Amino acid sequence: MRSLLIAALVIVLLSAHAPSALAAQAKPLIKVMSGYGSTDGGAAILWFAKETKLFEKHGLDVVLVGMGTGSVSLRALIAKDLEIASLSGSGLVQAALQGADTVLISALINGFVFKVFGAPEISSPAQLKGKKLGVSRYGATSDFAVRLALKKWGLNPDRDVNILQIGTSQDAVRAMQTKMLDAGVMSGTSSLIARKAGFRELGDLADLGLHYPTSAVGTTKSYLQKRSMISSAIKKPR
Template structure:
């Protein structure tokens, strides 16, 4: 009996040592993400399902409100990799930064311009406000594009205001604090379920758009190619997991969206 206890203790100690060594071999990595929406699922699923760890990465996910804020954190080296949309990265690169995409996650638009409780038609937006996350972000570009498409001039007919994340913009629209908001799933599905009206479906407007993807800097890519390679591998594996494992995807989306999002909404957003 004593020998069994000794053997069990030795096994437990060996297992603990193995785990400690395995943890020590993981590369610590801070990764940004710029929205509370289903577009961020590749990073979230890679974290929650253990894909990052399997590929030797110990990832901490850090939220930045809007793509322009996330890009600023990237180029200032607060994070070496971030999930971000095209406009923020392109604007930064055109201004002289070395930001670059290494993987694409969402390459088509799923945004809508959703009116508040009393807004049912485009003309009712005149003199009103439209909620975006941050100036220079994807929601900013999308709001301006959509408004022009429905015959309104941003800054003249409609004021664009910075409100924050998708849930924050949804709340502002539902309570009438803004006339309309740029939303995407799950927030757009939640708004629809609560009776808000789609004023403009941007996906149907023919805008060619690189949305959420994984970005880094050319400097980090040159100095740490293996880390970037393992991150991209994790990203690809996570996309496959999203399509093949509904339960982990729904569970992960629910965790990051917070309480109160119904399962049918989470499933539609997948």
């Protein structure tokens, strides 16, 4: 449900380009590059809207680009390769603090949505010491979250655990199955796949109880200025 809400918000924001379906029929379609990170299920409604021509109904020619991870989406957004993206809110904020013109439109989840799974023989987080643990990318939300969790579990993430960037959480499951990893950070359907494959859940990072804009929709200030109707829709929801 969470992922569907994120995707639905993207659709609403994109649809703000056009005031009505009738007006859209009289104008050329507006091309929009929209990126999404995970393929855990959040992209399903986006593809549904595209394949049923819902975007076209609102005057949009939306190109959906699967980026694999939020950090890759962020770099593409900053480089203007994407115009709107679903990614981590903290990445947008950090980029803005470093001089980028990124802006967070909305954050729907306040907290982490990851779980750490390990090999069956690992029965507690403390046993991750000396083990290889996979995250999507260094600096990504999964990396940031698990480092906080490791500290809470009494481990030094820089010294006690070998944290490796492995790609998507599906990649982490496959790496664990081939013994390339001892543990991995999972989310969405990957958690179900990991559990079904016999891996042990070691911790739910939601239990950290931290305020964190995990599920966010972002764009750039320059894009909002170019497409003023989106800005108006954000300030005055319809």
